Amino acid sequence: MTDTPLVQVDGLHMHFPVSSGGLFNKTHDVVKAVNGVSFDIAKGETFGLVGESGCGKTTIGRCLLKLEEPTSGTIRFNGQNVLEFNKRETAGYRKQVQAVFQDPFSSLNPRMSVEDIVGEPFLVHGVCPKAEIPARVRDLLSICGLPGRLLDRYPHEMSGGQRQRVGIARALALKPDFIVCDEAVSALDVSIQAQIISLLESLRAEFGLTYLFIAHDLSVVRHICHRVAVMYLGRIVEIGESESLFANPLHPYTRALLDAVPTPDPEVEKTRAFTPIEGEVPSPMNPPSGCVFHPRCPIARESCTKDVPDLLAAPSAGADRSVACPVTAPTPVAA
Ligand SMILES: Nc1ncnc2c1ncn2[C@@H]1O[C@H](COP(=O)(O)OP(=O)(O)O)[C@@H](O)[C@H]1O
Ligand SMILES: [Mg+2]
CATH class of the missing domain: 3.40.50.300 (P-loop containing nucleotide triphosphate hydrolases)
Incomplete structure (x- = not known):
């Protein structure tokens, strides 16, 4: 049950x-x-x-x-x-x-x-x-x-x-x-x-x-x-059990967020290979086409600029895991 x-x-x-702008050139967004x-x-x-x-x-x-x-x-x-x-x-x-x-x-x-x-x-x-x-x-x-x-x-x-x-x-x-x-x-x-x-x-x-x-x-x-949803620009890009999500993040945005968490060890900090996510968060008034993360994504493909990725189950990455990235999501196992 x-x-x-x-x-x-x-x-x-x-x-x-x-609405923004003056009396005569007001724009409604x-x-x-x-x-x-x-x-x-x-x-x-x-x-x-x-x-x-x-x-x-x-x-x-x-x-x-x-x-x-x-x-x-x-x-x-x-x-x-x-x-x-x-x-x-x-x-x-x-x-x-x-x-x-x-x-x-x-x-x-x-x-x-x-x-x-x-x-x-x-x-x-x-x-x-x-x-x-x-x-x-x-x-x-x-x-x-x-x-x-x-x-x-x-x-x-x-x-x-x-x-x-x-x-x-x-x-x-x-x-x-x-x-x-x-x-x-x-x-x-x-x-x-x-x-x-x-x-x-x-x-x-x-x-x-x-x-x-x-x-x-x-x-x-x-x-x-217990579980975590990672959001980007008004959408959930990845969701799953906390432990497995942090151990094995699938979405490039989740990975970037995790890499941006400082470690207490200054030596590790010095040698950090990753550069935190490049660019600014786009405006939610005018979100990018396709996958909203694509302008900042290090692994974006041509299709990412057009297709909005669905949040799809990725059970091989852990119970309850779903991810909205066709590039990193594990290929579903054929039934
Ligand atoms: N009442 C509102 N009117 C217009 N925009 C709003 C209002 N409340 C929030 N926003 C906008 O919605 C977006 C999400 O805001 P918010 O939910 O506060 O984000 P977060 O809590 O993740 O920082 C932001 O761009 C914010 O400026
Ligand atoms: Mg807030």
């Missing part, structure tokens, strides 16, 4: 209309931020979304949080079509799905104390008597490794790691099933990153949480994610 995935994203497109993305997330899974800045990761997260109405595609949660939820269903969904963002300083109101910040979801959703809120907040802080004496502190009086723990405590207040962690550790020092990742990991195990873990840094994703 296979369980229905907790989250099912199918053919998601998010095109933002934008479309930013294709997300361009046909599909993936599932199993219950209890940590699913990673990686790729350079601007490739559409946050937009996908915002669509899942119902902060953005997709141009097309479907999003299912526990098998139910999120985009067709009525008001009541949406309110219930907003309790089940929470977010932890990158910069805890900017996402936390500087004039609110820790007690107010972590207790706010209780007030907004009216799920516990006002008098009980301080005790509930104290519990949440303790779960997130913070002492109760921080209750009346303000965000600027805490370290980056403490603030991120406060953000996590707040996200946990309504006992969610699913948390979108958007660059949740990207602004932190490496040692603090490791602590927050291990906190997220133990919370997942303890409360049966499911995460969408968004990061531009592959080395972070590697440690926490």
